[in-house]
Amino acid sequence: MTNRKSKNEPEIPHMKSGSSNNTNGSQKKVKPKKDKKPLTPEQKKLKRQRIVAWVLIVCVSIGILGVTGVGALTVKNMKNAPVLKKDDFLTQSASTIFDKNGEPIYNTAAKKSDPTTFDQVPQSLIDAFVAVEDSRFFVHGGWDVPRFTKAALSNLLDSLRHGSISFGQGGSTLTMQLIKNQYFMENEDAATGVNRKLQEIYLSTKLEREQVLSKKMIFELYINMINYGVPRTMGADASAQAYFGKRLSEINLTEAAFLAGVINAPSVNNPYYSIEAADERTKEVLYLMNYHGYITDEEYQLAKAVRVEDLLVESSASEGEMFEYQAFIDVAYQEAQELTGLDPGKVSMNIYTSMDPTVQKGIDDFQNRKITDLNPSLIDEEKNEYRPIQVGSVILNNRTGEIAGIVGGFDYNGAFLHNRAIAKNSSPASVMKPHIAYAPAFEYQGLATSHVFLDAPMNYRGTDILIGNYDGRYLGQVPLMMAVADSRNIPALEATQGTIDTIGNEKMVEYLNKLGFSSVSEDNFRPGFAIGDGTFTVSPVELAGANAVMFNDGNYIKPHTITRIEFLDSDREPYVPSHTATPVISDASAWLTTRIMKYAVDSPYNPVISPVRRNYPVFGKTGTNKYDNETADATGVPRNAIKDRLMITATSEYSIATWTGFDSKDKKNPYFIDEYGVDEASQNLTGKLNSYLLDLIEESFGTGDDVARPGSVADIQHILGTFPYQAPVEGMDQSLLATGYIKRDFLKLAEASPKDLSALSDHKVMMNQKGNKFNFDIKMATYPDASQLTVAPSTITMNYPSGGTVDGKRLYDPSWLFGAVRYKSEIRVDGKPIAESMTEGPNQEISVTIENLKGKIEACSYYTFDKSTGKKSNVVCTSVDAKEISVSVPSAGTAFNDFVEQMVAAGFSRDLIQGNYVLEGNKYKSVVSADPNILGKSVKPGDYSGTTIRVNVTDLEITASGDYLRSNLKRAADAGYLTVDTQGKASGVIDSFTVDGVAMSSFRLSDHEGSEVVVNFK
Secondary structure (H helix, E strand, C coil): CCCCCCCCCCCCCCCCCCCCCCCCCCCCCCCCCCCCCCCCHHHHHHHHHHHHHHHHHHHHHHHHHCCHHHHHHCHHHHCCCCCCCHHHHHCCCCCEEECCCCCEEEEHHHHCCCCCCHHHCCHHHHHHHHHHHCCCCCCCCCCCHHHHHHHHHHHHHHHHHHCCCCCCCCCCCHHHHHHHHHHHCCCCCCCCHHHHHHHHHHHHHHHHHCCCCCHHHHHHHHHHHCCCCCCCCCCHHHHHHHHHCCCHHHCCHHHHHHHHHHCCCCCCCCCCCCHHHHHHHHHHHHHHHHHCCCCCHHHHHHHHCCCHHHCCCCHHHCCCCCCCCHHHHHHHHHHHHHHHCCCCCCCCEEEEECCCHHHHHHHHHHHCCCCHHHCCCEEECCCCEECCEEEEEEEEECCCCEEEEEECCCCCCCCCCCCCCCCCCECCCCCCHHHHHHHHHHHHHCCCCCCEEEECCEECCCCCCEECCCCCCCCEEEEHHHHHHCCCHHHHHHHHHHHHHHHCHHHHHHHHHHCCCCCCCCCCCCHHHHHCCCCCCECHHHHHHHHHHCCCCCEECCCECEEEEEECCCCCCCECCCCCCEECCCHHHHHHHHHHHHHHHHCCCCHHHHHHCCCCCCEEEEEEEECCHHHHHHHCCCCCCEEEEEEEEECCCEEEEEEEEECCCCCCCCCCECCCCCCHHHHCHHHHHHHHHHHHHHHHHCCCCCCCCCCCEEEEEEECCCCCCECCCCCCCHHHEEEEEEEHHHCCCECCCCCCCCCCCCEEEEEEEECCEEEEEEEECCCCCHHHHCCCCCEEEEECCCCCEEEEECCCCCHHHHCCEEEEEEEEECCEEEEEEEECCCEEEEEEECCCCCCCEEEEEEEEECCEEEEECCCEEEEECHHHCCEECCCCCCEHHHHHHHHHHCCCCHHHEEEEEEECCCCCCEEEEEECCCCCCEECHHHHCCCCEEEEEEECEEECCCEHHHCHHHHHHHCCCCEEECCCCCCCEEEEEEECCEEECEEEHHHCCCCEEEEEEC
């Protein structure tokens, strides 16, 4: 090793005192003692922990004075410490992985790579590890007192602040880490917490003091046994080959810094999990190498300018022996580590899995390019180079969550860490629309499968970002089933936003977490997740797990490969994972979701999904991620070019989730799938692969049945396009009815009704009258929405948020059933309509004879529908007071009886009309004059309220002389006013007559009307 002088480590910050000294010389006042309150259990625990923390600070401080203090400090703990043996570090254990039939498929001993010796390690890697992990490794005796003290003080101060002892900060030397990995990580009976830390210190100092292992051997063992983030692979050399396609001796400075940095958090710093985290961690290591003097400033600047993503190799470039079933084994191996906290490469286990050998063998054939129809096109036949498109897929049992097979990618050889079945390669695009958009809408909004959405221009709520569809079109009204099958974005976002408005963001996030998307939080959730928001990334395993919920009565079971683990070199009990079902959604909503996924497969909308159609029920959904126009223009990628594709395919028993795309991290020159070119898009690798995997399922498990309909689902028939759903109207056009399924809890039909009518603000009423005939001119306020005044057309005009319009299809409009909006007015007397008018325009003319002018007269107006006049807006009425009506008084010559009736009808009181008979000519009962003089005039009855109307009425003088035929007596008799007996004669000159037996020569008719007259002729 090159001997460079290290810079001094940064000073440890001084602890701030929690109190100030009394410097003014004054005495403190003595306060009376207060009775102490008993401590709560929580306070007692906190007090104990703080006491322990202060004791440890004292111990650590003593340790600073000399390592000899450790012996006295830890005597009790050391009695229980593991016995230090050199062979413990040199002996390797082996584990076996089994398939679902109990047949062995892999032994970890077969994967052990030859360890790298210290002399084979490049100096740059030694410097990188020492700089970041243990800067005084080659000079301390196993325990670096200053480094440990600094970390311990930081940890213990945290303990005092938070009330619990923590060892979160670093401080362990490479020797201590080697001890920890060997004796404490794999032993469930090992000491923990403070005791373990003390035992690590004791064993580390003993290891070096007694020279059980040399410094070189310690370093060599350490870099060969730690995890670099590569599945089933240990050691720096094997990991260098996996990441960079080169032997450890060939790596450069940046690659060395990456390897030294990734071990701190192999999952988080994995470049295939987060290239940003990998870059940041690598730069941290380079900074420390420069800080400690291992590299110059110039070397530091050059090395940190190199991007990690530019150093990575694709799987086809990585080297390593190919094992059967490797894609599945990698996942099972990693899962065993997560379940037990132990490394199967170090602790002997029998790991039993759910792998189906027939399925995985078929997958291996595909990965090894043995299935000709599923092989991407060659880009160089001479070099036998294929297009770099890659795949990841998983086959999952819907009821148990057990994984039957895993597609890791083309040319998957196990040395390459990027298993695309578990990698979060992309956003889900549209593949999760049934699960994120519609399933919660069925559950919480009560949507039916026959629901209709408006596919219209809209922005993300609260933004000016316009949402589009894959084809750049807006279709107008679309049924839910079609919206899913044709993958329309607007309906999916409408459904999602509706659910959020109903249950809130918190419950929506909770739903997604239960669905298996644990990375979703209230801080990062957005409604756009339903349509593939790019900030939401998923793996095929996650997709399959979420999909299985809909086929498992709404219950989630975490996808897994392991069914049982047995430990061979210890007395541990076998580990049987408990995969309990978590209720996510009702069985009704889950079943409804399977209906829309079945329709997505059976319908003609999406040719990509057509390869999976069978003669038994198959369910599915596709998703496509495209480059946005800005990225396309900046990189030269064609617009509409596809980044990747996803597809879910399912039977009633198994789910398949597949991703196809590219591993390349080169953002300046990205790969793409040309949507209109003759390449991957036209070959439809996604659809064909899922069809192939479906064949493998049929071969091993048979064909599927339809999902049984639960009793919590109901049939529903309603008027198309209504919500809340409206009941059919008797005799209506059957083409305007929709039939579907709904969660029974929401089965409720409202009465059919048109759109809400706008309120009538006002109307103007003008009236004129002639006698008791009235003419009303009414002008209503213009209806606010002129489009409602005509029956809606079969097209619908939709507005862009920023201006402009686009036309789409209309499936239903209430005007088709209830008619267009109309203006209507009524003339009412005492609340009862006696005349009405309904027009297309706001002006009304109504002529009506009103016999009873004493009643309450009103002109009332409202908006209504021409086919449903019972539906009204608010009613605006104007009262017409009969007393204020100008009426025409009958003129002279009008028969008195007629005069009286007309006056009464006009509003005059009958009791106040008095007749006074006067002789005038030969007329009888004709009005001659009146007092007040109102004959033939237009007057308001109200002006004469309480006034007696004296009317002079003509009378007849009957005399007994003259020719009978020409006499008034004859006229009175003909009019029926008198009864006349001419004693058989019809004519002659009257001599005399008797009236009611009394002889008279003359009389006034008004005095004897109705009398019997006997005529005597000369």
